[in-house]
Amino acid sequence: MRLSSKKSPLTWAMHISVVVLVALWLFPTVGLFVSSFRTADQIANTGWWNALFTQERQAPAIRISGDESVVDGEFVIAGNLFDSDKVEISKWGTSSRAPNAFVPGDVVDVGDGASLTVAADGGFRLSGPESFGDSRLPRVFTTATAPPEFTLQNYRFVLFDPGNREGMAKAFFNTLTVTIPATIIPIVIAAFAAYALAWMRFPGRALLIAAVVGLLVVPLQLALIPLLRLHNDIGIGKGYLGVWLAHTGFGLPLAIYLLRNYMVGLPRDIIENARVDGATDFQIFVKIILPLSFPALASFAIFQFLWTWNDLLVALVFLIDSTGETTVMTKQIVELLGTRGGNWEILATSAFVSIAVPLVVFFAMQKYLVRGLLAGSVK
Numbered sequence: 001m002r003l004s005s006k007k008s009p010l011t012w013a014m015h016i017s018v019v020v021l022v023a024l025w026l027f028p029t030v031g032l033f034v035s036s037f038r039t040a041d042q043i044a045n046t047g048w049w050n051a052l053f054t055q056e057r058q059a060p061a062i063r064i065s066g067d068e069s070v071v072d073g074e075f076v077i078a079g080n081l082f083d084s085d086k087v088e089i090s091k092w093g094t095s096s097r098a099p100n101a102f103v104p105g106d107v108v109d110v111g112d113g114a115s116l117t118v119a120a121d122g123g124f125r126l127s128g129p130e131s132f133g134d135s136r137l138p139r140v141f142t143t144a145t146a147p148p149e150f151t152l153q154n155y156r157f158v159l160f161d162p163g164n165r166e167g168m169a170k171a172f173f174n175t176l177t178v179t180i181p182a183t184i185i186p187i188v189i190a191a192f193a194a195y196a197l198a199w200m201r202f203p204g205r206a207l208l209i210a211a212v213v214g215l216l217v218v219p220l221q222l223a224l225i226p227l228l229r230l231h232n233d234i235g236i237g238k239g240y241l242g243v244w245l246a247h248t249g250f251g252l253p254l255a256i257y258l259l260r261n262y263m264v265g266l267p268r269d270i271i272e273n274a275r276v277d278g279a280t281d282f283q284i285f286v287k288i289i290l291p292l293s294f295p296a297l298a299s300f301a302i303f304q305f306l307w308t309w310n311d312l313l314v315a316l317v318f319l320i321d322s323t324g325e326t327t328v329m330t331k332q333i334v335e336l337l338g339t340r341g342g343n344w345e346i347l348a349t350s351a352f353v354s355i356a357v358p359l360v361v362f363f364a365m366q367k368y369l370v371r372g373l374l375a376g377s378v379k
Contacts, residue, residue: 031048032351033352036154038151051148051150053148061096061139064079064126064139076125082122089104089121092140093141100141105117171327171331172329174325175330176357186304189248189255190252190255192285228317240326243318254303263289306362312334333354336350
């Protein structure tokens with residue numbers, strides 16, 4: 001009897017669910033990436049999905065300005081409303097109540113015998129029988145079409161502008177200073193502990209394994225204040241050492257549990273043969289267990305790196321610094337939301353800078369993630 005090749009409804013439901021989840025994650029990420037290269041005016045007027053298309057939008061009012069000259073007995077101020085020569089005006093006006101009253105080339109009386117004309121490329125000419133002096137010049141409202149425009153100025157401002165007090169460059173390196181040691185230290189400690197719990201016989205081993213499993217469910221918030229008091233008592237409560245040890249303590253239960261499950265599933269014959277040949281536990285651990293356990297080590301490294309990089313709570317508690325010398329990126333973005341809440345181009349660029357490194361780490365090591373998560377589940 002021939003088996004049906006049709007997929008079951010459950011399989012289709014699973015595939016659709018995966019596609020939906022990927023789309024829910026991918027669309028905001030792509031939108032953030034595109035927005036980080038757009039200007040403030042573009043972000044304010046159109047969505048990121050329109051970034052590749054010519055856009056028609058009403059620009060904010062522009063006050064006429066420029067040097068005055070005398071031409072054929074008239075006082076003239078001429079110039080261009082825009083810095084770009086790629087903008088094309090379709091309509092314009094001199095009042096917010098009628099911003100589209102005129103078309104390019106119309107000559108409009110603006111009072112006191114003065115006249116104003118605006119060309120399609122944004123060029124204007126204001127002329128009058130008397131000098132304009134210090135008088136208030138008219139405003140121009142425009143509706144214009146502009147081609148797609150992308151800029152690196154957002155990244156220059158966020159990362160390299162020396163006058164930018166809210167720059168992310170220092171916060172970026174501060175975050176690396178916190179994340180790299182806070183990822184390496186628990187891996188080193190957990191690898192030794194996992195080997196001991198998996199392959200060494202000693203009294204109380206089962207109780208230690210049960211304690212590790214129990215610590216997995218201890219809420220982070222429950223331990224913050226006691227741990228901070230302990231750090232303050234021994235003098236490490238306001239620096240990198242304190243936050244390294246805090247992340248190490250919070251990450252060790254998962255690390256030990258994950259690595260122990262992987263190591264206990266390794267072939268017993270290899271380890272017993274090494275002991276018969278006279279290898280010590282340290283030699284077995286370094287030369288056999290660690291190379292074979294690389295998928296589990298990489299899997300935990302991904303988890304720990306992402307969690308530490310995106311952490312805000314532990315940094316706020318253990319990096320108390322009013323000078324900003326140890327500010328991490330998550331805290332810096334929170335401050336940007338308060339000081340630059342309307343500068344969406346700066347916020348988008350800062351946010352994408354903060355997620356760029358985790359994305360690189362995840363995609364570079366994601367092939368080990370599933371292997372590490374399935375550690376010990378199949379014999």
